[in-house]
């Protein structure tokens with residue numbers, strides 16, 4: 456059975472592994488990512504007809520709501536990695 460899968464933060468480390476596998480299983484995959492790191496990790500699948508990528512913020516209801524309405528499954532991976540925490544932030548209580 457082919458599912459429509461929304462992967463928020465899908466251009467990150469886990470998404471770049473997971474998304475090609477999901478496409479390989481025959482699912483339709485939409486990635487919503489704000490490309491925090493200017494990464495091109497999904498270049499290998501960008502021509503797949505079952506793949507769609509949207510550059511946007513997963514925190515915005517007006518962005519996410521229409522994507523949720525057409526998705527069977529949501530995989531939420533959007534996050535800021537720990538490497539963004541500065542020394543002064545990590546030292547605070």
Ligand SMILES: NC(=O)c1ccc[n+]([C@@H]2O[C@H](COP(=O)([O-])OP(=O)(O)OC[C@H]3O[C@@H](n4cnc5c(N)ncnc54)[C@H](O)[C@@H]3O)[C@@H](O)[C@H]2O)c1
Pocket residue numbers: 463464465466467468469470487488489490491492511512513514531532533534535536
């Ligand atoms: N990598 C691991 O081994 C691991 C293990 C356990 C849990 N996790 C969790 O899984 C999630 C994903 O991990 P990862 O390693 O792929 O992280 P990552 O930092 O490589 O990827 C996160 C992605 O989220 C995107 N992003 C950040 N804020 C966003 C926003 N507001 N809207 C849209 N996209 C946004 C970034 O551009 C990036 O592509 C994280 O929550 C992480 O804590 C990761």
